Amino acid sequence: MMRACLAKEWKESVKTARFWVVIAVFGVFGMLGPLTARYINEILTSVGGDLGGLIQLPPPVVSDSWLQFYKNMNQMGILVMVLMYMNTVAGEKRRGSVLLVLSKGVSRATFLLSKLLSAVMVFTCAYVLALGLQIAYTQVLFGEIGNSGLPVGLFAFWCYGIGMLALTLLMSPLARGTGVAAVMTLGGYLLIQGIALFSKLGSFGTGDSAGIVPTLSLYSPGGANTVALLICDGILDPAAGWISAGVSIVFSVILWTVTVSIFKRQEL
Amino acid sequence: MPALEINGLTKAFKDTVAVDDLTLTVPEGSVYGFLGPNGAGKTTTLKLLAGLIKPDAGSIVIAGETVRFGRSLSPDVLGYLPDVPGFYSWMSATEFLRFCARLFGMPGAERERRIDELLDLVGLRPAKGKRIAGFSRGMRQRLGIAQALINRPKVVLRDEPASALDPIGRKEVMEIIRRLAASATVFFSTHILDDVERICDQVAILGEGRLLLTDTMDAIRKRYAHPSIAVRVRDEDTEPFRQMLSGMDWVRDIQVTDDGQLRIAPADMEAAGRFIPRAVAEAGTALLHYQPLRPTLEDIFVEVVKS
Numbered sequence: 001m002m003r004a005c006l007a008k009e010w011k012e013s014v015k016t017a018r019f020w021v022v023i024a025v026f027g028v029f030g031m032l033g034p035l036t037a038r039y040i041n042e043i044l045t046s047v048g049g050d051l052g053g054l055i056q057l058p059p060p061v062v063s064d065s066w067l068q069f070y071k072n073m074n075q076m077g078i079l080v081m082v083l084m085y086m087n088t089v090a091g092e093k094r095r096g097s098v099l100l101v102l103s104k105g106v107s108r109a110t111f112l113l114s115k116l117l118s119a120v121m122v123f124t125c126a127y128v129l130a131l132g133l134q135i136a137y138t139q140v141l142f143g144e145i146g147n148s149g150l151p152v153g154l155f156a157f158w159c160y161g162i163g164m165l166a167l168t169l170l171m172s173p174l175a176r177g178t179g180v181a182a183v184m185t186l187g188g189y190l191l192i193q194g195i196a197l198f199s200k201l202g203s204f205g206t207g208d209s210a211g212i213v214p215t216l217s218l219y220s221p222g223g224a225n226t227v228a229l230l231i232c233d234g235i236l237d238p239a240a241g242w243i244s245a246g247v248s249i250v251f252s253v254i255l256w257t258v259t260v261s262i263f264k265r266q267e268l
Numbered sequence: 269m270p271a272l273e274i275n276g277l278t279k280a281f282k283d284t285v286a287v288d289d290l291t292l293t294v295p296e297g298s299v300y301g302f303l304g305p306n307g308a309g310k311t312t313t314l315k316l317l318a319g320l321i322k323p324d325a326g327s328i329v330i331a332g333e334t335v336r337f338g339r340s341l342s343p344d345v346l347g348y349l350p351d352v353p354g355f356y357s358w359m360s361a362t363e364f365l366r367f368c369a370r371l372f373g374m375p376g377a378e379r380e381r382r383i384d385e386l387l388d389l390v391g392l393r394p395a396k397g398k399r400i401a402g403f404s405r406g407m408r409q410r411l412g413i414a415q416a417l418i419n420r421p422k423v424v425l426r427d428e429p430a431s432a433l434d435p436i437g438r439k440e441v442m443e444i445i446r447r448l449a450a451s452a453t454v455f456f457s458t459h460i461l462d463d464v465e466r467i468c469d470q471v472a473i474l475g476e477g478r479l480l481l482t483d484t485m486d487a488i489r490k491r492y493a494h495p496s497i498a499v500r501v502r503d504e505d506t507e508p509f510r511q512m513l514s515g516m517d518w519v520r521d522i523q524v525t526d527d528g529q530l531r532i533a534p535a536d537m538e539a540a541g542r543f544i545p546r547a548v549a550e551a552g553t554a555l556l557h558y559q560p561l562r563p564t565l566e567d568i569f570v571e572v573v574k575s
Binding site for chain 2: 001004005012016096097098099100102103104105106107108264265267
């Protein structure tokens with residue numbers, strides 16, 4: 001039953017172009033990160049005219065490439081995933097297709113899990129593609145990939161992505177309509193981003209980049225990109241990536257438990 | 269063993285009692301019509317039977333298995349078709365039925381055979397590869413029937429299976445349901461009385477959530493069917509003739525329809541046959557039309573709901 005549901009969800013992602021949109025966005029931003037980082041000074045000079053020469057940026061280094069990558073993945077990649085999947089359960093409730101599926105003995109947990117796993121599969125494919133392009137372009141443009149903490153940071157960010165998908169799925173069954181589901185999901189996304197931003201703002205002016213920022217980001221469900229970057233810069237020990245990943249996993253499990261519990265009690 | 273047993277089923281939404289202490293038994297192999305005006309509680313009852321909403325009180329047993337909210341029954345027990353079946357519009361009819369068959373773990377060869385059988389049964393074979401997005405309402409309803417039968421269920425629940433269809437589509441869907449009676453018990457809700465008269469063995473009438481009547485079609489006709497006679501006379505003013513008849517002891521009731529026809533409900537049909545032509549002659553008019561009327565389910569329905 002799980003296999004049938006998962007196969008259907010996967011096909012739906014491919015046939016409704018959801019998969020291709022996500023792949024395209026991640027692919028483009030996987031390429032853009034290293035290019036932007038490498039040529040930022042040239043870009044500023046060419047588009048800024050006289051002002052371009054006034055802005056002096058230090059020569060780009062490999063961590064700039066990863067800064068762009070995590071920023072793009074967080075601001076565009078994850079947002080696109082949220083937009084693509086925010087109505088996944090509410091849409092089925094509105095159309096009535098959920099009634100046909102659940103009346104065939106599919107448990108509500110299986111129904112939701114197939115949707116989450118399918119979204120995770122799409123996200124993983126897109127993330128791997130973006131990562132492949134990011135690594136290839138970084139190697140070509142900077143002559144190196146990054147430090148040894150990179151894999152842990154990338155894993156932490158992947159776990160964060162799953163947490164955001166779990167959040168997206170939680171909001172969808174909670175809402176009565178697709179419009180409400182969309183507003184609630186985007187609200188949840190912005191809230192997580194806001195908490196992450198607040199963690200960073202908390203230390204502005206202190207110059208304490210190894211103090212409060214990592215501590216707050218480490219335990220914030222939206223702080224994975226900051227943690228990954230600090231690992232990349234060598235400010236944080238790679239072991240911190242495991243903590244951040246653990247926070248995202250716990251966050252996902254809590255959201256998942258709440259979602260299933262609510263959906264099981266919902267009358268359709 | 270009855271196909272379906274409902275005992276004291278009750279469901280309220282805030283202050284509205286949608287289903288009120290409903291108790292009925294559906295015999296195995298019957299085509300059971302669940303009748304009621306809009307808002308009577310039919311859809312709520314079917315959702316309760318399918319385990320999609322939680323009852324406030326009462327119990328439901330389908331083919332020997334107790335229905336529990338959110339829990340599934342054995343794979344061969346139930347087929348369900350909601351009033352507006354929702355599909356995945358990106359799928360074709362075959363893909364959708366294949367998906368449904370996989371949910372029941374049906375093995376490959378049997379699955380494909382069953383899909384072909386059902387596409388033939390509902391007449392969708394020519395459109396089997398077409399995307400559901402391009403299906404008409406009738407085609408969607410027929411696909412809905414097919415998906416409800418994929419697991420060869422013992423009991424099939426249908427909510428208003430033909431209400432949104434044109435007369436031809438309705439006739440086709442009713443014919444499919446009638447053919448199903450050989451292999452499953454069919455319990456379907458409707459407010460279209462013609463459909464019930466055409467194919468049902470048994471009927472339950474629901475009004476404001478309460479069961480008003482349940483019996484076989486024959487028994488209901490015997491109990492509620494008061495025959496009448498449609499009479500048209502030459503004179504446009506039928507009032508003198510109506511007054512003359514209303515004084516006679518074999519006349520139970522007389523109504524005049526908008527088009528000037530008299531509807532006479534006699535206590536004795538034979539007496540009516542003898543006296544009406546005589547009364548026409550005595551009134552100095554001529555008999556243009558005389559037709560004994562068989563009471564329809566609609567007449568019975570109106571009588572039951574009113575009473």
